[in-house]
Amino acid sequence: MNLNPRSERKEATKFLYGLCIFLAIMLGFPSIINLWFSFNEVTFHNLTGEGFAGIENYKNALENPKLWKALNYSLKFAVIATIFQVTLALFMVFTLHPLLLRKPWLTAILMLPIMVSPALMGVMYRLILNEFTGIIPGYLNMLGFHVTLMSRSMIQYTVIAIEVLQWTPFAFLILLTARQSLPYELEEAAAVDGAMGIKFNFRVVLPMITPAIIIVTFIRFIDSFRVFDHIFVLTGGGPGSRTTSISIYIYKLFFQRSELGQSVALSFILLVISLTLLYFGLKLIVKKE
């Protein structure tokens, strides 16, 4: 016992150095680059900047009507996808929990979609939605439905549906974890009171897993809002800009149209907004806990 707690604490602080330095380089420094470039007149050929641009980049970025279209689509995408994911997940918890309690290995089958890369999931849907060889149009036609899910009018909903189908299991897993942590005595007590089935789920289970529902809603909303992968491989943001989410919009600004100034300005705005929302969002969740 020759170490006093004070020097111990000091020694322990060193354990944080590696992580902090790493994140400072990988995330802190890039944030500064975003901030610096966003106020400078930079091009691909002159990365040191040709001079102070003031708020010019921000002005250009915000005045671009396509930005608002992309933001609008991202919001719509996230709201619709989140509502469906959470509702379906809740339905699954209510109906499948007793079954999965007895046969836990069945849960794994429902988890397969979330292990698949969203980009490859997008390609797989491309395969099964293909007009000529895809199995979905094939069977829909057999049943007498003639809808092309990849058409101009349908595509923006098709990509939302794909998000829902891939990530509902994730919401389900978290809600199921919360449901399984409820004591079993609860069911017995409820059975005595005559509260069974649907009534039990809505009156007893629902209020008790509400914190988990809030967390899941929050996580799924954020994840859906920043969607990129499966839309990118399915439509590339098109046709036109019908499926351009905010992530795809920034990507295109930079890598296809070389609007360096606008894209870094937007990245910085998005960073500030995200951090603010997360700060308040987490505060809300911690309070509810």
Place this chain on the structure above:
Amino acid sequence: MIVSEKSNSKKTIELGRWIIFIVIALVINLPIIATILTSFKTTAAINSSPPTFFFTPTLENYLEVLYKGNTNLPRYIINSTIIAAGGSLLAIFLSFPASYAIVRHGVGRSWLLPLITNIRALPLIIYAIPLYLMFQLVGLLDSWLGMILITAVISIPVALVLFVGFLQDIPIEMDEAGKLDGASQRVILWKLIFPMSRPIVIAVFLLSFITSWNEFLFGLILTTKNATPVTVGATFFVTTYGVKWGATAAAMTLGVLPPVILGLFAYPYIGKSMLSGAVKG
């Protein structure tokens, strides 16, 4: 009479649950099932309408993407394996000591932990452009190391949350015993606590490996050919191969299988990491 009626309605409910389970399992897994089936079909079988479920399986598509066709798929798979393994190990060796300091000494608990848990929720596109420019400057574009660094960043939040949760449950007497033997904190951490944490280290490795393997955005932006991961490489098949759905499906299957198999072991930890992360964050 009443008893049998009750057990009858119980059976009906049970049957209902099974039907719901099977329908949901089939619907959400449909693209995976269809892709795997397609990968074993001949071109003629793929083009038959209506789609057939009964066919003579062929390995032709796999032979084509792995050996015969002039594809880089084996290379992409190797890249993904190295990047995912490297990124996961880096995330573990950076997060484990940090979680120990947070749990045992409370350093950084109030600011570092919430800050890092927030990274998980940031739109990654924010960092795409500055990292691209940075990597260009230091020559890390299209390299394994560059991709390993990125995937480590993405894996760190979950690793930290799971480690903190696990270390909290290790009694402090363990450390005390080590101290009595005169061991330094570094020795206690790596020689005593780390081996005890094997189950959670394995879980973190699996989850990080899956996340890193499935990463797409940075693979798309930061690699061109040498370090291209399979998530990006497999999408090339759609354009370069056009209508060769069999080969595409085989490439997809190979790109999807490793994380799906690992996921069967790792999924219980996802629920835990999310719920404890929010409580402690």
